[in-house]
Amino acid sequence: MPRKRAKQRRTNPIKQLAHSSAGFPQSYPQEPWTNRKAFSNHGLSGFPSSSPGASDRKYGVDALSAAIRVRVVVDAPQYSGLIGPLDYSSERPLAPGTLVRVPLGRREVVGLVWTEAAAMASAPHEGELRAITEVLDALPPLGPSWLALTEFTAAYYQRGVGETALSVLPPELRKLGNADVAKRLGRLEKKRAQAGEQTNQPTGPAAALTPEQQAALDALAAAQAGGEPPPVLLYGVTGSGKTEVYLQAAERALAAGRQVLVLVPEINLTPQLQARFADRFGAHRLVALHSGLTPAQRLGNWLKAHLGHADLVLGTRLAVFTSLPRLGLIVVDEEHDPSYKQQEGARYSARDLSVYRGRLERVPVLLGSATPSLESWHRADEGRYLRLPMRERIGGGVLPQVRLFDMNQLPRQHGGSALSPPLLQALQQRIAAGEQSLLLLNRRGYAPVLHCPCGWKSGCPHCSAWRVFHKGDRSLRCHHCGFSERVPRACPDCGNLDIQPIGRGTERLEEQLIEALPGARVARIDADSTKHKGALEAQLNAVHAGEVDVLVGTQMIAKGHDFRRITLVAAINPDGALFSSDFRAPERLFSLLMQAAGRAGRDATQAGRSEMWVQTWNPQHALYTALRKHDFEAFAASQLAERRSAGLPPYASLALLRAEARSADDATAFLQAASDLARELAGIDAVMLYPPVPPTIARIANVERMQMLVESDSRIGLQRLLAAWLPQLHVLRSQHRGVLRWAVDVDPLAI
Numbered sequence: 008m009p010r011k012r013a014k015q016r017r018t019n020p021i022k023q024l025a026h027s028s029a030g031f032p033q034s035y036p037q038e039p040w041t042n043r044k045a046f047s048n049h050g051l052s053g054f055p056s057s058s059p060g061a062s063d064r065k066y067g068v069d070a071l072s073a074a075i076r077v078r079v080v081v082d083a084p085q086y087s088g089l090i091g092p093l094d095y096s097s098e099r100p101l102a103p104g105t106l107v108r109v110p111l112g113r114r115e116v117v118g119l120v121w122t123e124a125a126a127m128a129s130a131p132h133e134g135e136l137r138a139i140t141e142v143l144d145a146l147p148p149l150g151p152s153w154l155a156l157t158e159f160t161a162a163y164y165q166r167g168v169g170e171t172a173l174s175v176l177p178p179e180l181r182k183l184g185n186a187d188v189a190k191r192l193g194r195l196e197k198k199r200a201q202a203g204e205q206t207n208q209p210t211g212p213a214a215a216l217t218p219e220q221q222a223a224l225d226a227l228a229a230a231q232a233g234g235e236p237p238p239v240l241l242y243g244v245t246g247s248g249k250t251e252v253y254l255q256a257a258e259r260a261l262a263a264g265r266q267v268l269v270l271v272p273e274i275n276l277t278p279q280l281q282a283r284f285a286d287r288f289g290a291h292r293l294v295a296l297h298s299g300l301t302p303a304q305r306l307g308n309w310l311k312a313h314l315g316h317a318d319l320v321l322g323t324r325l326a327v328f329t330s331l332p333r334l335g336l337i338v339v340d341e342e343h344d345p346s347y348k349q350q351e352g353a354r355y356s357a358r359d360l361s362v363y364r365g366r367l368e369r370v371p372v373l374l375g376s377a378t379p380s381l382e383s384w385h386r387a388d389e390g391r392y393l394r395l396p397m398r399e400r401i402g403g404g405v406l407p408q409v410r411l412f413d414m415n416q417l418p419r420q421h422g423g424s425a426l427s428p429p430l431l432q433a434l435q436q437r438i439a440a441g442e443q444s445l446l447l448l449n450r451r452g453y454a455p456v457l458h459c460p461c462g463w464k465s466g467c468p469h470c471s472a473w474r475v476f477h478k479g480d481r482s483l484r485c486h487h488c489g490f491s492e493r494v495p496r497a498c499p500d501c502g503n504l505d506i507q508p509i510g511r512g513t514e515r516l517e518e519q520l521i522e523a524l525p526g527a528r529v530a531r532i533d534a535d536s537t538k539h540k541g542a543l544e545a546q547l548n549a550v551h552a553g554e555v556d557v558l559v560g561t562q563m564i565a566k567g568h569d570f571r572r573i574t575l576v577a578a579i580n581p582d583g584a585l586f587s588s589d590f591r592a593p594e595r596l597f598s599l600l601m602q603a604a605g606r607a608g609r610d611a612t613q614a615g616r617s618e619m620w621v622q623t624w625n626p627q628h629a630l631y632t633a634l635r636k637h638d639f640e641a642f643a644a645s646q647l648a649e650r651r652s653a654g655l656p657p658y659a660s661l662a663l664l665r666a667e668a669r670s671a672d673d674a675t676a677f678l679q680a681a682s683d684l685a686r687e688l689a690g691i692d693a694v695m696l697y698p699p700v701p702p703t704i705a706r707i708a709n710v711e712r713m714q715m716l717v718e719s720d721s722r723i724g725l726q727r728l729l730a731a732w733l734p735q736l737h738v739l740r741s742q743h744r745g746v747l748r749w750a751v752d753v754d755p756l757a758i
C-alpha cells in the first residue's frame with residue numbers, strides 16, 4: 008500500500024487526495040463519491056461509517072535504524088498545485104495528526120503528519136527528501152476522526168487538504184515551537200490542578216420537563232441506544248423549551264464521561280446560551296470558541312477541548328472543527344441559520360459537517376429550529392432524520408396573533424408611510440399599558456439612497472450599488488466596499504441644495520417614531536448602533552430592564568433574544584424578499600418573521616394579547632397565509648413542491664463557479680472557457696452548466712464579478728465532475744491574466 012501511494016504522488020491532485028487518506032477507514036472507497044449507500048443515508052457523505060482506528064496502525068519499521076518517509080500536509084493554497092501530502096524524511100515514526108515544521112521552498116512552514124510512516128528500502132539519498140525541521144510532539148496528535156473530518160471537508164468543498172486542515176486550527180498554534188507548546192500545556196495542567204476542588208461542584212437543578220420535552224429526550228435516548236443514531240431534527244416553536252432539551256441531553260452525555268459540542272449561529276447569541284450552560288454545569292467545564300476571542304483565548308480554549316479538560320464547547324461555525332477526543336453529542340441551535348455557511352476559503356456548512364461528524368464518530372446530532380432549513384425538513388420527510396416536534400409553548404403560552412395589514416387599503420396620503428395610523432395607535436396602546444413593542448426593518452442607515460430632481464443619485468463610484476445615507480454622522484456609505492464620504496451640501500451634478508432621501512432605513516424609522524410618539528422611549532439596535540464593544544449588551548439590558556418602549560432594529564433583534572415584555576412585533580415592509588431572484592429568499596423571510604413573532608408574548612401572562620403585524624402590499628401571498636397560521640409545515644410543503652418542480656435543492660445539488668476580474672469580459676471569458684473544458688469531461692452528462700451571469704451586485708470595489716451555476720440531480724455526479732474539472736481550472740486561470748480570483752462554492756446559500 009505505501010509504495011503504491013507514493014507512486015501516485017503528483018498525478019491528479021484530487022485523485023491523489025482521495026487515495027492519500029490511507030490510514031483512515033480500511034474500507035475507504037476507491038472513489039470517495041461512489042459510495043452511494045453512504046450518500047443515500049446522509050446529507051453529506053462519502054466515507055463509510057466505520058470509525059477509523061489509528062491505534063491499530065503498525066509502523067512496520069525499525070525506527071532506530073532507518074530514516075522514515077513521512078507524508079505531511081502543508082498550508083499551500085489550492086492554486087499552488089500542492090494539494091495533497093508531501094514527503095519528508097523523519098528519524099522516527101510519527102503518528103498521523105502530529106504537528107511538525109517542515110521546509111517548503113525557502114520557507115519553513117507548519118505541517119501536519121497525514122498518513123502512516125512508510126518504510127524506506129534504504130535511508131533516503133542525500134537531497135532526495137528534505138527532513139522535518141521540528142516535531143511539535145508536546146501536543147497530543149489530532150485524532151483520526153478529526154483528520155477524516157478535515158479531509159472530507161477539503162474533498163467535498165474542493166480545497167487543498169493542508170490548507171483546510173491548518174486553517175481550522177487556532178492561528179496561534181502555528182506560531183509556537185515545541186517548547187512553547189509544552190510550556191503552555193504545563194500551565195494549563197497546573198491551573199487545572201489548582202481548580203481541582205471546584206470540579207466536584209454539584210450541577211444546577213434541571214427544570215421540570217413538559218411532556219413534549221420528555222418525549223423528545225426519550226426518543227433521543229432510544230435512537231442513541233441503537234448505536235448509530237440518526238440525526239435528530241428538534242422542530243420546536245419559539246418558546247417551546249428547546250434549550251432545556253439541549254441541556255438535559257448534554258447532561259446525559261457528560262454523565263457518560265463524554266464531551267459536548269454546541270454550535271450557535273452568531274457570537275451575539277453565545278453569552279445567553281453560555282450563561283445557561285454555565286448555570287447548569289459550572290463555568291469551569293465550559294469553553295467558548297468564536298471569532299470574538301483574542302488569539303490567546305482561542306488557543307487556550309481550543310487546547311482545553313483537545314486535551315479533554317473542557318467538557319462543553321460552545322461556539323460559532325468554526326467550532327465544528329474543534330478536536331474533541333471524547334465527543335458524545337453535537338447540538339446545532341437554529342440549524343437553519345445562514346451564518347453556518349462559511350463564505351470564503353473552504354465554503355463549508357458547519358451544520359452539514361456536524362451531521363457528517365456525528366455519523367463519523369457515531370454520536371447523536373441534535374439540530375434545533377422553529378423553522379428548519381428545507382434541506383433538513385426534506386431529510387426528515389424521507390426518514391433520514393428523526394423529527395421530534397415540540398408544538399406547545401412552555402407554560403401554555405400561545406404564539407402571537409399574526410395580523411396582515413394591507414397597505415393597499417390605506418388612504419393614498421398614508422400609502423408610503425412606514426407608520427400607518429393603525430400601527431401608531433397600536434404602539435400608543437402598548438406604551439399606555441407599560442408594554443414594549445418591536446419594529447423590524449431589515450435595512451440599516453437612514454435612507455438607502457439620496458437623489459436630486461436632476462437625476463443624480465448617491466451611487467458608489469466603486470460598486471454597482473447605491474451608497475446609503477447615514478444621518479447620524481452625515482455620511483454616504485457603501486455597504487459593499489465601505490467607501491464613505493460626507494454627504495455633499497449640494498448636488499454634485501447641478502448644485503441644487505435640495506437633495507432628498509428615498510426610502511427608509513432603521514435610522515429614519517427611529518426618527519419618525521420619536522416624532523410621532525412624543526415622550527416614548529425609542530431605541531435602535533442594528534450593526535451601526537452596536538459597533539462599539541459592549542454597546543449591544545448595554546442596549547439589550549435597557550430593553551430587559553423596561554427602559555425602552557419601542558425597539559427598532561434589523562434582523563439582529565429578531566434572533567434568539569428572550570424579551571419578556573414585548574407584546575407587539577411589527578414587520579414594516581418585508582415584501583422585497585417575495586420577489587427576489589434568490590430562490591431561498593422566501594425561506595429566509597418566513598424564518599425571520601417567525602423568529603420575530605417569537606419575540607412577542609414570551610411571558611405567558613401576556614401571550615394571549617400579543618400580536619405580530621405585517622405591513623404588506625401582498626396580503627394574499629401564500630407565505631403570509633402560512634405565517635398567519637404559524638404553519639411552518641404548510642409553508643415547507645409548498646416551498647418543497649415548488650423546488651421539486653423547478654429542480655432546485657434539496658432535489659438537486661448546486662455549485663457556483665465565481666470569477667472576479669477588472670472587466671466583466673475577462674471574468675466571463677474565464678467562465679466560458681471553464682464551461683468549454685467541462686463539456687469535454689466524462690461526467691458532463693450528469694450535470695447542467697448554465698451560462699455565466701452577473702450576481703445581483705456585479706461590481707464591488709472596482710472588481711467585476713460573474714458567476715456560473717452548475718446543477719445536478721446527483722450529488723455524486725456533481726462531485727465527480729468538480730473533482731475532475733477543478734484541477735484544470737487552476738491551469739486555465741494562468742491563461743486568463745485578467746482574472747483576479749476564482750472560487751467554487753459547493754451547496755451555495757445565496758444565488
Ligand SMILES: [Zn+2]
Pocket residue numbers: 467468469470472485486487488489490707708
Ligand atoms: Zn462601494
Ligand SMILES: [Zn+2]
Pocket residue numbers: 459460461462463498499500501502503
Ligand atoms: Zn442635481
